[in-house]
Amino acid sequence: xxxxxxxxxxxxxxxxxxxxxxxxxxxxxxRTRVPLAPPAVAxxxxxxxxxxxxxxxRSRLDLPERPEGVEPxxxxxxxxxxxxxxxxxxxxxxVDVDSDTFEQPPDTLSxxxxxxxxxxxxxxxxxxxALDTDRAVAG
Amino acid sequence: xxxxxxxxxxxxVESHENLDQLxxxxxxxxxxxxxxxxxxxxxxxxxxxxxTSGFLAFSRLESLTHVGENLLARLRDGKIVMTPVIxxxxxxxxxxxxxxxxxxxxxxxxxxxxxxxxxxxxxxxLDGGVPVPVTPTVAELPAPVPEESHAVTAAEAVIExxxxxxxxMPAPTPVxxxxxxxxxxxxxxxxxxSVAVTPAPVTPAPAAPAxxxxxxxxxTPESGRRGAADSSIRVDVELLDSLMRQVGELVLSRNQIVRxxxxxDDADLLRAAQHLGxxxxxxxxxxxxxxxxxxxxxxxxxxxIVRDLGALCHKKVRLEMVGKETELDRTxxxxxxxxxxxxxxxxxxxxxxxxxxxxxxxxxxxxxxTLKAFHExxxxxxxxxxxxxGIDTERIRVKAGEKGLLRxxxxxxxxxxxxxxxxxxxxxxxxAAVTNVSGRGVGMDVVKTNIEAxxxxxxxxxxxxVGTTCRLRIPLTLAxxxxxxxxxxxDRYAIPQVSLxxxxxxxADRAVSQVEDVGGAEVYRLRGQLLPLVRLADVxxxxxxxxxxxxxxxxxxxxxxxxxxxxxxxxxxxxxxxKPLSSRLKSIGVYSGATILGDGRVALILDVxxxxxxxxxxxxxxxxxxxxDHSDRPDESERVLLVGAGGGRExxxxxxxVTRLEQVSIDRVERVGSREVVQYRGAILPLLRLQQHLGSxxxxxxxxxxxxxxxxxxRSIALVVDxxxxxxxxxxxRSDIDDAGLTGxxxxxxxxxxxxxxxxxxxxxxxxxxxDGMSSDSLLxxxxx
Numbered sequence: 001x002x003x004x005x006x007x008x009x010x011x012x013x014x015x016x017x018x019x020x021x022x023x024x025x026x027x028x029x030x031r032t033r034v035p036l037a038p039p040a041v042a043x044x045x046x047x048x049x050x051x052x053x054x055x056x057x058r059s060r061l062d063l064p065e066r067p068e069g070v071e072p073x074x075x076x077x078x079x080x081x082x083x084x085x086x087x088x089x090x091x092x093x094x095v096d097v098d099s100d101t102f103e104q105p106p107d108t109l110s111x112x113x114x115x116x117x118x119x120x121x122x123x124x125x126x127x128x129x130a131l132d133t134d135r136a137v138a139g
Numbered sequence: 140x141x142x143x144x145x146x147x148x149x150x151x152v153e154s155h156e157n158l159d160q161l162x163x164x165x166x167x168x169x170x171x172x173x174x175x176x177x178x179x180x181x182x183x184x185x186x187x188x189x190x191t192s193g194f195l196a197f198s199r200l201e202s203l204t205h206v207g208e209n210l211l212a213r214l215r216d217g218k219i220v221m222t223p224v225i226x227x228x229x230x231x232x233x234x235x236x237x238x239x240x241x242x243x244x245x246x247x248x249x250x251x252x253x254x255x256x257x258x259x260x261x262x263x264x265l266d267g268g269v270p271v272p273v274t275p276t277v278a279e280l281p282a283p284v285p286e287e288s289h290a291v292t293a294a295e296a297v298i299e300x301x302x303x304x305x306x307x308m309p310a311p312t313p314v315x316x317x318x319x320x321x322x323x324x325x326x327x328x329x330x331x332x333s334v335a336v337t338p339a340p341v342t343p344a345p346a347a348p349a350x351x352x353x354x355x356x357x358x359t360p361e362s363g364r365r366g367a368a369d370s371s372i373r374v375d376v377e378l379l380d381s382l383m384r385q386v387g388e389l390v391l392s393r394n395q396i397v398r399x400x401x402x403x404d405d406a407d408l409l410r411a412a413q414h415l416g417x418x419x420x421x422x423x424x425x426x427x428x429x430x431x432x433x434x435x436x437x438x439x440x441x442x443x444i445v446r447d448l449g450a451l452c453h454k455k456v457r458l459e460m461v462g463k464e465t466e467l468d469r470t471x472x473x474x475x476x477x478x479x480x481x482x483x484x485x486x487x488x489x490x491x492x493x494x495x496x497x498x499x500x501x502x503x504x505x506x507x508x509t510l511k512a513f514h515e516x517x518x519x520x521x522x523x524x525x526x527x528x529g530i531d532t533e534r535i536r537v538k539a540g541e542k543g544l545l546r547x548x549x550x551x552x553x554x555x556x557x558x559x560x561x562x563x564x565x566x567x568x569x570x571a572a573v574t575n576v577s578g579r580g581v582g583m584d585v586v587k588t589n590i591e592a593x594x595x596x597x598x599x600x601x602x603x604x605v606g607t608t609c610r611l612r613i614p615l616t617l618a619x620x621x622x623x624x625x626x627x628x629x630d631r632y633a634i635p636q637v638s639l640x641x642x643x644x645x646x647a648d649r650a651v652s653q654v655e656d657v658g659g660a661e662v663y664r665l666r667g668q669l670l671p672l673v674r675l676a677d678v679x680x681x682x683x684x685x686x687x688x689x690x691x692x693x694x695x696x697x698x699x700x701x702x703x704x705x706x707x708x709x710x711x712x713x714x715x716x717x718k719p720l721s722s723r724l725k726s727i728g729v730y731s732g733a734t735i736l737g738d739g740r741v742a743l744i745l746d747v748x749x750x751x752x753x754x755x756x757x758x759x760x761x762x763x764x765x766x767x768d769h770s771d772r773p774d775e776s777e778r779v780l781l782v783g784a785g786g787g788r789e790x791x792x793x794x795x796x797v798t799r800l801e802q803v804s805i806d807r808v809e810r811v812g813s814r815e816v817v818q819y820r821g822a823i824l825p826l827l828r829l830q831q832h833l834g835s836x837x838x839x840x841x842x843x844x845x846x847x848x849x850x851x852x853x854r855s856i857a858l859v860v861d862x863x864x865x866x867x868x869x870x871x872x873r874s875d876i877d878d879a880g881l882t883g884x885x886x887x888x889x890x891x892x893x894x895x896x897x898x899x900x901x902x903x904x905x906x907x908x909x910x911d912g913m914s915s916d917s918l919l920x921x922x923x924x
Binding site: 032034038041046048049050051 | 387388391392628630631679680681718719720721723724727729730733734735739740741742743
């Protein structure tokens with residue numbers, strides 16, 4: 001069975017989420033920080049008049065902080081009908097993957113990383129980690 | 140007259156809706172002839188129309204629906220069985236009802252519509268006969284007209300007859316009695332069928348009159364007026380909500396454009412932006428209006444409540460209502476309904492006196508309860524005032540003491556306005572007795588909570604003997620909120636203006652001297668009242684950007700508490716559109732929502748209620764809490780009340796020697812020989828001025844005396860002090876350096892405080908105080924006997 005994943009990069013890894021969940025991809029927007037919020041909440045953004053919570057996936061996945069000067073990209077996904085924006089390093093292609101190539105998440109991932117990954121797809125040149133979007137957003 | 144018109148109008152709208160339902164029911168009934176449910180539904184509809192028409196004195200309509208109802212009742216009860224003949228009869232009745240309604244709509248009267256034929260027809264059915272089918276008057280003329288015209292013209296024609304028949308056509312020869320009718324419906328078989336089918340779809344009443352009116356515009360005088368059913372439509376509130384949201388967005392975009400246009404030096408752009416601004420404002424207003432309803436909707440039932448209540452409480456009440464037409468948002472209206480009813484009940488039950496009492500006080504026997512609604516500063520103000528006895532704040536003081544709401548020393552310091560606020564405290568009720576009417580557990584605290592829940596505020600004013608006024612301030616709408624934007628650590632936040640009382644800015648010098656530290660928490664003395672301060676930067680755990688030592692305080696009130704929120708900077712006031720926050724962010728407990736400011740950036744809206752609750756508790760900033768926190772400690776004897784004794788002297792009185800604090804007006808001070816006394820709780824309370832006792836000097840309070848009362852074995856004395864400063868833990872360092880009236884001195888909070896020799900002070904006020912169980916009177920008696 002073929003699955004279409006939208007891919008993006010985080011700290012050198014390639015992640016993918018189901019293309020159907022992605023509403024749009026934007027350039028970095030100005031964010032309003034939310035003091036006292038969980039660390040992964042990168043702030044609030046204005047998406048055409050809607051206030052969205054921005055979640056920094058690096059923080060969520062326990063990856064090192066994004067280096068200074070690297071502007072994140074924003075992937076707006078719909079989870080349970082509600083749009084949420086995810087901060088990633090850069091956007092990749094949409095790839096077709098075969099569910100046959102699906103594997104368990106590699107052991108090299110951190111605990112937090114493993115929890116939010118449903119598994120990995122072997123691409124010709126690299127490993128594509130499938131993000132469990134619902135969980136990533138819920139944290 | 141106006142009211143009658145309105146009732147008739149509502150009756151028409153309602154009836155048209157009901158008739159539509161009726162049509163659907165009849166169609167359904169043809170499929171399930173035996174359905175009791177459908178019959179019951181039809182019965183109810185006709186019954187409703189009958190009831191209202193009787194009330195409005197539309198006698199023909201009433202007699203018509205009356206027979207129809209009888210017939211339907213029998214059908215419903217299964218006494219007779221639905222037959223096509225009966226169905227025709229019912230449809231004829233329904234059509235006749237429509238005719239009459241149309242006539243009423245056109246000129247307010249039943250017109251010339253003749254119902255006798257239909258009535259007698261149904262009567263025959265009722266009597267079990269099988270009458271010759273009557274085709275309704277309507278069907279007679281146009282149906283057969285071979286005008287090959289489309290359905291619409293037929294409908295138009297039909298209606299036109301209805302509308303016009305009052306004037307040019309004295310009815311198509313008031314339908315001859317059933318027997319005569321026999322020859323007429325020559326095309327009877329066809330006609331009966333078409334009667335059953337055609338009129339139903341052809342006359343969806345609400346829609347029909349309009350095209351007719353326009354079609355017949357020149358001829359009919361009604362053309363200018365829209366039909367009752369036309370002039371209003373039912374719209375899903377959801378749709379209005381989403382429109383409201385979108386308009387909110389539009390307003391925000393407008394703000395952005397106006398702001399940008401202001402930066403560019405382009406006159407055309409500026410003009411266009413201003414025009415856009417104007418239109419957006421109007422649109423916003425218009426959309427808001429769609430959700431608006433006059434407050435009369437909830438006032439309408441109050442006269443009855445007041446009347447019944449007055450009778451129940453044996454009070455004469457005249458209800459006056461001013462500003463019935465004042466409109467506010469539908470959802471808010473619903474939310475205000477119960478609190479308002481409660482206030483009205485309260486006013487009648489507790490506020491107004493009995494007629495005898497009123498006359499005795501020189502007031503007219505009849506009390507006046509006034510409801511007033513008006514717009515003020517973007518809010519709707521609703522006042523409930525009575526000209527009754529007013530609220531005696533001294534009684535509140537006593538009551539609150541008895542109920543243990545506050546400590547006596549706190550109560551003693553409260554001014555009448557603050558005392559009045561206590562009626563909103565949970566568990567407080569001034570009613571001497573729990574009556575049938577109020578005192579059922581829904582107190583003023585609930586009213587206050589409900590009003591605050593919708594972003595409103597409640598105020599109370601009262602003058603003894605003159606009356607009481609409760610004032611509700613309600614926002615016009617929930618979606619748009621007037622707010623103050625402030626800055627803290629470089630971020631902007633919005634504070635709903637309804638909880639904002641005032642702004643205070645202290646420059647560095649004044650901040651140092653006027654912001655005090657009480658038990659590790661900061662307070663500011665705002666016009667003599669201690670205002671606990673909450674630093675927003677501390678709450679949010681962000682570094683403040685204020686380095687110059689200035690203190691900017693937004694004085695906020697929520698849940699009956701007042702506190703000062705220290706912010707970095709106050710920016711401006713703005714109308715904001717409230718956006719929901721994800722529950723995860725809401726659960727932080729500091730933000731109630733978010734909004735988008737003029738520059739497109741998101742700002743968080745501070746939850747003032749939550750700030751008051753959360754931020755004030757741990758530090759115990761609020762004065763009353765400082766006290767209660769301390770009282771939990773066992774070593775009460777070690778704790779002292781610090782009072783000012785004139786000349787900058789601070790004197791400590793052991794708390795064990797303080798029964799309560801009182802404030803009395805200087806007018807109440809009387810003299811017995813050389814002593815000053817006041818009447819206090821039915822006894823004479825001797826006063827001792829601490830200033831004089833200790834030989835210090837200071838300016839005296841011109842209007843009020845602050846008393847520290849000590850009661851023991853039924854006797855009381857009061858020390859008059861300049862100021863009650865605080866209650867603190869006892870001193871660690873004591874010294875025996877003393878003076879007249881003192882037992883020594885101590886260092887309390889880095890300051891030398893004199894310790895009062897309470898015993899000698901008491902004796903100075905009342906030499907017999909410690910002679911147990913004996914009053915000075917009995918001593919005197921003993922000496923005489």
